[in-house]
Amino acid sequence: MSWINRSGIFSYVPTTLDDFFMPGSQPLESGTFNSPNKCHSCHGGYDNNVEPAFNYQGSMMSHSMRDPLFEASLTIANQDALFSGDLCMRCHTPRGWLEGRSTPTDGSALTSADREGVQCHFCHKMVDPLSTRPEDLAYINTLAPENVPTQHGNGMYVVDADDNTRRGPYDDANANHPTLYSPFHSSSEICATCHDVSNPVFSKAPDGSYQPNATNTPAPTFDKYEMFPVERTYSEWKMSAYNTAEGIPSAVFGGTKTNVSSCIDCHMPQTSGKGCNKQFASTRNDLAIHDLTGGNTFVPLLIKAKYAGDVDVDAIDAGISRAQYMLQNAATLNLNVTTTINGYNLDVKIINETGHKLPSGYPEGRRMWINVQCYDNDDNIIYESGAYDSDTGTLDKTGTKIYEVKLGMSEAVAALANANGTGTYTAGESFHFALNNVVVKDNRIPPRGFINANFEAVQAAPIGYSYPDGAFSDITSYTVPETTNRIVVKLLYQTSSKEYIEFLRDKNVTDNKGQELYELWEAHGKSTPIVMQEAEFFTSTLDMTKKQTMDAAIKIYPNPSKNMVNVSFDLASNSRVSLELYTINGVKLYTLINNKTVNAIETIPLNVSTLTSGIYILKFKINQNIITKLLIVD
Incomplete structure (x- = not known):
């Protein structure tokens, strides 16, 4: 019924x-x-x-x-x-x-x-x-x-x-x-x-x-x-x-x-x-x-299209510009990049500059996320998190930090709604505003002055995430490839997600408003994400530090030597290693280690008794990093 x-x-x-x-x-x-x-x-x-x-x-x-x-x-x-x-x-x-x-x-x-x-x-x-x-x-x-x-x-x-x-x-x-x-x-x-x-x-x-x-x-x-x-x-x-x-x-x-x-x-x-x-x-x-x-820059576009003769288009355009300004000043984005044996560690810190959660408001598909892109020396993308396809309006959520609140239905409410025997509703995450009675997720960044007990008292505590008292920022860490030359990070905001727009279209059995919305959404950019903040980092600024770190992780002893030499590794993790021997003039003599997996902490003995006295170059390739050491044979 x-x-x-x-x-x-x-x-x-x-x-x-x-x-x-x-x-x-x-x-x-x-x-x-x-x-x-x-x-x-x-x-x-x-x-x-x-x-x-x-x-x-x-x-x-x-x-x-x-x-x-x-x-x-x-x-x-x-x-x-x-x-x-x-x-x-x-x-x-x-x-x-x-x-x-x-x-x-x-x-x-x-x-x-x-x-x-x-x-x-x-x-x-x-x-x-x-x-x-x-x-x-x-x-x-x-x-x-x-x-x-x-x-x-x-x-x-x-x-x-x-x-x-x-x-x-x-x-x-x-x-x-x-x-x-x-x-x-x-x-x-x-x-x-x-x-x-x-x-x-x-x-x-x-x-x-x-x-x-x-x-x-x-x-x-x-x-x-x-x-x-x-x-x-x-x-x-x-x-x-x-x-x-x-x-x-x-x-x-x-x-x-x-x-x-x-x-x-x-x-x-x-x-x-x-x-x-x-x-x-x-x-x-x-x-x-x-x-x-x-922060709404999308719906005004739809209003201009649908009510062109009834609204002040210039005023709406000015309102869109003001909304963009609000978004672009609502957060601060800071990057911290450090070297590792296998690449780079990237910490992205988002600071909330507003007086409420970031983002705030009714969860009609609105969300904010971090997009990380890494480029090699030829400016090819070799890593991306938070990729968004503007042609389809689809966000790749795999490994993406998305700040949002999600509501849902309990088992009891879903059963009550299904009392007519249609089985239309399921418990869990849901866009059914009138029936939702559970907060499934809320990881939005709190404002300055945040205290867990105070926010819990007004039903605004984080759900499925945690912030310490006093927090008004959040840090997300990424491990990016060692061949990265340039890192670009964007904080993006979207008024409404594709999932919500399709929900309003597909669940509507009453009128054509869901379909009308969908067609407007398609015609006006699919709720184009707004770049709130953007930052760029070049890893070349860390090259010297990285080489110094790698150099200290490799020890050669005894040096000088006339028989056996120990190559001692103290790396952050197991790594692929190659080792070549060169004369002091740069002529390659031998490949001593050929792309071998070496334990993070391991010592490998080398026999140098066949070499004539003199100075040689040991060239290490650890993953994609090149380190050279001098070897003296008595």
């Missing part, structure tokens, strides 16, 4: 809207919302570098309900569990949700205006749900007591019904509409609203696992840390060293600030300029640019 919701969406688990209920303002409790175009008439058209309109229009927040990747994911969520799309739409189209168009939860009732995403009027009507300020309590107290959130996150927003007043971070705002100072609008907590997400249908059990709640029943507690964690970007920041009064020095984030401490500092950097196009507007030195940029 399967279930069909009111939109005709094929589903396996018969959940209801009540299963996804969250406190906060409910539909039809927050008035109505103006189109961003109305806001842009005053806050745009005068300076693309600083004005709110242009920068907002290039952000993913402006297009969160136009996102083809999200739409395809939404279909799968609704298929897997009826009405689960309601939780997603709370944050991707708050206007549509609050004005009562979030059901059906496939988005079919939304208007074109709803697809403009997280809109200006929504953000500037938001109220801190934990505020005790009289001007905020005036609205909070109109909500049912049980609907007042007790923490920030999970789409539990509180949004004033006053359609005229705009809340913002300035207490001296001069505008053509009523304004209200709101410290909430310059805090990280406003970002927590949609960047600390849990699945309310799973609650934490005494053994630490996450078990399904009773169907058609809201979560027993609305504490996000008692639900299954989907995304913990805010909590990662909360437990970092950035969450301090002084913050962390930064020359690349924060705009004109020297230190960054909040989400706002990095994602709405400070600058000098005017906030609107009116002559009476003053120039501020603390104007927050409506940058709102993360």
Whole structure:
């Protein structure tokens, strides 16, 4: 048996809207919302570098309900569990949700205006749900007591019904509409609203696992840390060293600030300029640019293609450039190369320069990996780790360090989802957002200030990997060939993997959104990886050290000698050795050892009694390394 919701969406688990209920303002409790175009008439058209309109229009927040990747994911969520799309739409189209168009939860009732995403009027009507300020309590107290959130996150927003007043971070705002100072609008907590997400249908059990709640029943507690964690970007920041009064020095984030401490500092950097196009507007030195940029350089390309007539293409291109900047400054890449008997040891150190895990966010196939390429003297690739085929979009995962989080389903949840007898679901790693209740892997690099116990407390501990307290970097070691002349290392970021795109296409039995996404993916570079950092190293700088090391590993004694000579090896490992004897003038006399495997520690006797007195050259070839020694025969 399967279930069909009111939109005709094929589903396996018969959940209801009540299963996804969250406190906060409910539909039809927050008035109505103006189109961003109305806001842009005053806050745009005068300076693309600083004005709110242009920068907002290039952000993913402006297009969160136009996102083809999200739409395809939404279909799968609704298929897997009826009405689960309601939780997603709370944050991707708050206007549509609050004005009562979030059901059906496939988005079919939304208007074109709803697809403009997280809109200006929504953000500037938001109220801190934990505020005790009289001007905020005036609205909070109109909500049912049980609907007042007790923490920030999970789409539990509180949004004033006053359609005229705009809340913002300035207490001296001069505008053509009523304004209200709101410290909430310059805090990280406003970002927590949609960047600390849990699945309310799973609650934490005494053994630490996450078990399904009773169907058609809201979560027993609305504490996000008692639900299954989907995304913990805010909590990662909360437990970092950035969450301090002084913050962390930064020359690349924060705009004109020297230190960054909040989400706002990095994602709405400070600058000098005017906030609107009116002559009476003053120039501020603390104007927050409506940058709102993360690391997504791929989906904006799809939005430009699909909504060409509805979006500002120049603004989107500017947003892509800002995202590239964010990625290219999110990490530091350091190389350390040392010689070994058999080649070179390469240590790649990645330092997280952000205030959350690297990478962070919902695991929709997003990942970061290390690509190592080694070239010989003729510039041929002789070794590669993390190879990516741009023609197929395939990453060779063999031996590749990939930083990512992976979710999955428990045996019990897979069995519950298969109760209809289709056998569609299997336990383990899974892209089924609405049904996942296990964190399978999380090796992402923590931020400065990382403490294991603190991250475990907010459900953000590493899984299947370990970092010591205080770590904000990771080192990966490679052994590369001895014929390596040049080493090139890249840190790459990808918005979405081929596996996830194909999953959204192949599992869709409801509509064509998965296929549409796949075709857009194929037509626009298959989510081309972005080079975050790149470093190059030439092994020639180590030649002298390597020869000195090899020279010290070989001893000839007694020397001088007239009968027997001992050749003593003290190598790092067993090696292939050849030894040739030459006159002092360079004439080859004998091959004494011919490509023989010699133990790491071994002594080989040589009879030199047949040689006439004089000075000779012993030429060793150990693997691909050439070492010469002088031999004196009495």
